[in-house]
Amino acid sequence: xxxxxIYVPAGKRNVAYGVAVVVFALLITKFFILQIYRxxxxxxxxxxxxxxxxxxxAPRGKILDRNGNILVANRSVYTISVIRDEIAxxxxxxxxxxxxLEMTSAEVHHNLNKYHRGRFLPARIARDVPIERLxxxxxxxxxxxxxxxxxxxxxxxxxxEKVRASHMLGYLREINRNQLGNSDYxxxxxxxxxxxxxxxxxxxxxxxxxxxxxxxxYGRQVGTVKERPPxxxxxxxxxxxxxxxxxxxxxxxxxxxxxxxAVVLDAVKGEVLAMxxxxxxxxxxxxxxxxxxxxxxxxxxxxxxxxxRAVQGIYPPGSVMKLITAITALEEGLVDPSKTISxxxxxxxxxxxxxxxxxxxxxxxxLSKAIVESCNIYFYQLVQQIKLDSWHRYATMFGFGxxxxxxxxxxxxxxxxxxxxxxxxxxxxxxxxxxxxxxxxGQGDILATPLQMAQFVALLATKGEVPNLTxxxxxxxxxxxxxxxxxxxxxxTWSRIxxxxxxxxxxxHGTAYSPGLAGSNVNFFGKTGSAQNPxxxxxxxxxxxxxxxxxKIALVVLVEHGGMGGSAAAPLxxxxxxxxxxxxxxxxxxx
Amino acid sequence: xxxxxxKLGQASIRWLFIGFILTGFGxxxxxxxxxxxxxxxxxxxxxxxxxxxxxxxxxFVVCFYSSTKIIHKYAYVTFxxxxxxxxxxxxxxxxxxxxxxxxxxxxxxxxxxPIKWFLVIALARxxxxxxxxxxxxxxxxxxxxIALIPAAVILRQSDLGSAIIVLTPVIPMLFWVGAKPVHLxxxxxxxxxxxxxxxxYSFTLWIIILAVILYRSRPxxxxxxxxxxxxxxxxxxxxxxxxxxKPYQQxxxxxxxxxxxxxxxxxxxxxxxxxxxxxxxxxxxxxGNGTQTHLKFLPEQxxxxxxxxxxxxxxxxxxxxxxxxxxxxxxxxxxSAYRTSERFPSLILIGIATLFLSHVFVNVGMTVNLLPxxxxxxxxxxxxxxxxxxxxxxxxxxxxxxxxxxx
Numbered sequence: 001x002x003x004x005x006i007y008v009p010a011g012k013r014n015v016a017y018g019v020a021v022v023v024f025a026l027l028i029t030k031f032f033i034l035q036i037y038r039x040x041x042x043x044x045x046x047x048x049x050x051x052x053x054x055x056x057x058a059p060r061g062k063i064l065d066r067n068g069n070i071l072v073a074n075r076s077v078y079t080i081s082v083i084r085d086e087i088a089x090x091x092x093x094x095x096x097x098x099x100x101l102e103m104t105s106a107e108v109h110h111n112l113n114k115y116h117r118g119r120f121l122p123a124r125i126a127r128d129v130p131i132e133r134l135x136x137x138x139x140x141x142x143x144x145x146x147x148x149x150x151x152x153x154x155x156x157x158x159x160x161e162k163v164r165a166s167h168m169l170g171y172l173r174e175i176n177r178n179q180l181g182n183s184d185y186x187x188x189x190x191x192x193x194x195x196x197x198x199x200x201x202x203x204x205x206x207x208x209x210x211x212x213x214x215x216x217x218y219g220r221q222v223g224t225v226k227e228r229p230p231x232x233x234x235x236x237x238x239x240x241x242x243x244x245x246x247x248x249x250x251x252x253x254x255x256x257x258x259x260x261x262a263v264v265l266d267a268v269k270g271e272v273l274a275m276x277x278x279x280x281x282x283x284x285x286x287x288x289x290x291x292x293x294x295x296x297x298x299x300x301x302x303x304x305x306x307x308x309r310a311v312q313g314i315y316p317p318g319s320v321m322k323l324i325t326a327i328t329a330l331e332e333g334l335v336d337p338s339k340t341i342s343x344x345x346x347x348x349x350x351x352x353x354x355x356x357x358x359x360x361x362x363x364x365x366x367l368s369k370a371i372v373e374s375c376n377i378y379f380y381q382l383v384q385q386i387k388l389d390s391w392h393r394y395a396t397m398f399g400f401g402x403x404x405x406x407x408x409x410x411x412x413x414x415x416x417x418x419x420x421x422x423x424x425x426x427x428x429x430x431x432x433x434x435x436x437x438x439x440x441x442g443q444g445d446i447l448a449t450p451l452q453m454a455q456f457v458a459l460l461a462t463k464g465e466v467p468n469l470t471x472x473x474x475x476x477x478x479x480x481x482x483x484x485x486x487x488x489x490x491x492x493t494w495s496r497i498x499x500x501x502x503x504x505x506x507x508x509h510g511t512a513y514s515p516g517l518a519g520s521n522v523n524f525f526g527k528t529g530s531a532q533n534p535x536x537x538x539x540x541x542x543x544x545x546x547x548x549x550x551x552k553i554a555l556v557v558l559v560e561h562g563g564m565g566g567s568a569a570a571p572l573x574x575x576x577x578x579x580x581x582x583x584x585x586x587x588x589x590x591x
Numbered sequence: 592x593x594x595x596x597x598k599l600g601q602a603s604i605r606w607l608f609i610g611f612i613l614t615g616f617g618x619x620x621x622x623x624x625x626x627x628x629x630x631x632x633x634x635x636x637x638x639x640x641x642x643x644x645x646x647x648x649x650x651f652v653v654c655f656y657s658s659t660k661i662i663h664k665y666a667y668v669t670f671x672x673x674x675x676x677x678x679x680x681x682x683x684x685x686x687x688x689x690x691x692x693x694x695x696x697x698x699x700x701x702x703x704x705p706i707k708w709f710l711v712i713a714l715a716r717x718x719x720x721x722x723x724x725x726x727x728x729x730x731x732x733x734x735x736x737i738a739l740i741p742a743a744v745i746l747r748q749s750d751l752g753s754a755i756i757v758l759t760p761v762i763p764m765l766f767w768v769g770a771k772p773v774h775l776x777x778x779x780x781x782x783x784x785x786x787x788x789x790x791x792y793s794f795t796l797w798i799i800i801l802a803v804i805l806y807r808s809r810p811x812x813x814x815x816x817x818x819x820x821x822x823x824x825x826x827x828x829x830x831x832x833x834x835x836x837k838p839y840q841q842x843x844x845x846x847x848x849x850x851x852x853x854x855x856x857x858x859x860x861x862x863x864x865x866x867x868x869x870x871x872x873x874x875x876x877x878x879g880n881g882t883q884t885h886l887k888f889l890p891e892q893x894x895x896x897x898x899x900x901x902x903x904x905x906x907x908x909x910x911x912x913x914x915x916x917x918x919x920x921x922x923x924x925x926x927s928a929y930r931t932s933e934r935f936p937s938l939i940l941i942g943i944a945t946l947f948l949s950h951v952f953v954n955v956g957m958t959v960n961l962l963p964x965x966x967x968x969x970x971x972x973x974x975x976x977x978x979x980x981x982x983x984x985x986x987x988x989x990x991x992x993x994x995x996x997x998x
């Protein structure tokens with residue numbers, strides 16, 4: 001039976017061969033396409049599969065005061081996350097974590113569900129975990145598979161109780177969609193939103209790095225990628241400010257409880273030594289994750305704590321402006337300083353009466369007495385000789401109506417009206433010389449920031465030789481950008497103004513007579529102002545400078561609705577000056 | 592009986608060496624996969640597979656040394672027992688969700704593997720007994736029905752791959768024994784009717800071709816008309832049946848034509864497999880360095896997709912070598928079938944050649960997206976004891992048949 005022969009023609013065999021050959025040729029061709037022709041792309045694909053780039057945050061640069069004291073540094077907050085698919089006993093494990101973190105189980109479950117984004121992705125269950133709680137979790141790591149913590153850098157203010165400098169330093173906020181644009185920031189990054197943090201964002205931020213994790217098909221980390229070394233993060237540069245930490249703290253202390261601002265400048269170098277705006281806020285509230293209700297608390301506060309009054313607050317300068325009026329008259333030769341007029345307390349002009357602040361009048365007044373005792377009537381008369389535009393020119397020369405250029409965000413220009421401005425605002429014939437009477441004493445349309453006022457006195461203190469103001473110590477001493485054209489006035493004008501300002505603080509008639517400083521080895525100069533405003537009590541101003549040897553500081557104190565400059569602002573200024581020079585003295589003796 | 596050594600001397604012993612080399616590559620791949628663990632233990636799949644070589648060689652010896660007479664005599668009995676074994680899993684309950692396994696203590700056994708070559712033996716006996724009948728078209732029905740029985744049972748075990756493989760030797764064996772090509776064409780015609788039915792124009796064209804071929808081959812009127820209208824009926828029924836398929840079943844077919852349909856679902860395996868193979872390039876990433884393999888991007892890497900592991904780690908060179916060995920084995924089996932003068936051994940050889948060829952084509956084609964993912968192992972390389980046993984049994988049988996026996 002088995003011997004039954006079979007006859008298969010060669011053609012049939014060849015058909016069978018053919019089928020097999022075609023099958024193998026097909027397979028080999030397909031492998032050739034994949035392994036040779038498409039190799040590069042598929043190799044890339046396999047790399048992409050396994051390599052997950054992870055961002056390494058760059059430590060942000062520190063902010064230091066002029067002596068190298070740290071004002072702003074970094075600290076880490078820790079967040080604890082859970083990878084749900086790696087947990088063995090979810091209910092039990094979450095209960096343990098809740099105990100360690102002093103949270104309720106319900107909170108932990110709530111967060112886990114809220115932040116669960118997918119398999120093998122960590123869901124954040126707690127943020128801002130104190131280090132003691134974190135170490136508790138770390139110690140019990142064996143019981144808690146799938147629980148991981150991560151570090152998140154936030155700003156840290158080591159001496160917040162001594163010095164705040166909130167507005168000047170500013171804070172960071174999570175970047176918004178508009179800012180993202182085509183920048184190299186990523187969603188979730190923090191970016192300087194105010195103050196120095198904003199102005200020097202590019203210097204402070206540094207450069208993020210990347211390291212490469214090898215992950216398996218489930219997204220679990222299984223090691224690092226040897227062939228791709230990590231790209232280290234480049235830390236941000238430190239910024240050294242011109243601020244004196246101690247002085248800043250003192251000034252903040254002196255202004256505590258008031259609404260207002262104070263600025264202290266090194267008049268010779270044009271450096272800001274202290275810049276205070278009150279009320280302020282503890283920057284710690286703005287470090288890291290901001291709670292919505294905290295933010296609302298600050299934005300809804302009617303005292304506007306977020307406003308940086310030193311550069312964003314604009315106020316009528318009041319009698320301080322009489323100095324500009326006097327300078328204009330002296331420079332243009334429109335006044336005889338020795339000539340007196342009589343102040344009876346009122347001045348009739350046009351169809352209305354203009355009043356002096358002293359209702360009974362100052363009696364016989366010359367230029368010097370008009371400044372020292374701040375007589376309005378004298379200036380009402382004097383300004384009759386002056387054109388608005390020349391007055392505007394001198395005000396502008398002293399920096400009014402333009403930004404000082406100091407390195408804080410959103411500085412206000414202030415306003416110095418000229419003819420064009422008045423024509424535009426009131427119409428060509430809509431305003432009279434009566435408006436000028438107001439402006440001569442710093443009322444009406446003129447508005448200035450405390451910093452502009454400080455710059456003004458610094459120029460008076462140095463006879464026009466102040467470099468452009470700065471908040472930051474530059475590395476090279478000769479910074480081109482800071483050179484300002486010297487302000488030339490007649491020598492006699494400088495000395496007259498100086499003499500008058502000295503008398504304001506040192507003559508017993510002076511509005512800012514300061515017995516403690518008068519007669520000391522510190523020469524104290526000043527001018528007060530009490531600026532009327534539609535909202536209530538006058539704003540109290542004091543501007544001035546103090547000299548000891550070659551040291552010159554210029555300072556400004558503003559107390560909103562504080563009343564008279566002489567009683568509400570000048571004493572505070574005198575305290576600042578005393579503190580400053582006292583410390584200088586202490587430091588010298590300590591050495 | 593001639594002595595074993597002398598019989599081995601007469602047989603095509605090179606086939607056994609091919610089997611050894613292929614098994615070796617399988618072990619290399621399994622070792623690489625297992626090296627993920629800290630140490631290779633006896634419970635690893637590598638070790639288990641290596642242990643299965645011993646019973647495989649025993650079965651090889653049995654299949655090789657048994658006399659052709661005995662094999663011929665008990666062909667139907669073995670087939671019947673095989674069919675019975677195929678039904679056992681339905682009585683004992685499911686293993687891993689299917690009825691594929693017979694569990695014997697710590698060892699599991701897949702009865703769908705031996706039935707493939709039991710069927711080849713049974714068909715070889717039937718066809719060599721009734722070879723002249725095969726000239727008639729209606730006589731073809733019986734062998735086809737014999738083949739359809741195990742195929743239907745395996746399909747019930749939801750093992751589509753093996754169900755198709757079981758059927759593959761039928762047509763080549765009929766062809767080999769002398770069935771008329773036009774009859775075989777008519778047998779295959781319904782498949783083409785199904786494929787073309789999804790497009791109005793392609794179906795029309797196909798029906799015209801069918802009519803021409805029917806007319807030229809001059810069958811009886813009855814045969815011609817039955818075939819013609821039968822095919823039209825099948826074509827019309829197909830879209831309806833397609834609608835009856837479950838979406839995942841439809842998806843498995845559709846992904847064949849467009850891998851990107853569902854990168855996370857049906858196509859995930861194919862994409863990862865192609866990425867593994869393609870990223871291996873010409874020389875491969877090196878033994879144990881396949882990232883797709885070791886990071887588990889590649890699914891089913893020990894069984895269905897073991898060739899992707901080879902492609903990734905050893906590259907195009909070894910891929911060509913292994914496919915070359917398979918090609919040589921298949922062509923040599925065909926050559927041997929051609930040279931064997933006896934009908935029964937010749938048919939077994941052609942049947943086994945078909946089984947090897949179809950396994951390689953379906954499995955390897957699947958890894959490179961030439962064919963849909965069906966879940967079928969690669970001979971000698973894939974992890975799996977029953978299948979390794981089965982492969983060596985077929986090898987023994989084929990070598991046995993290649994020996995001209997003049998007992």
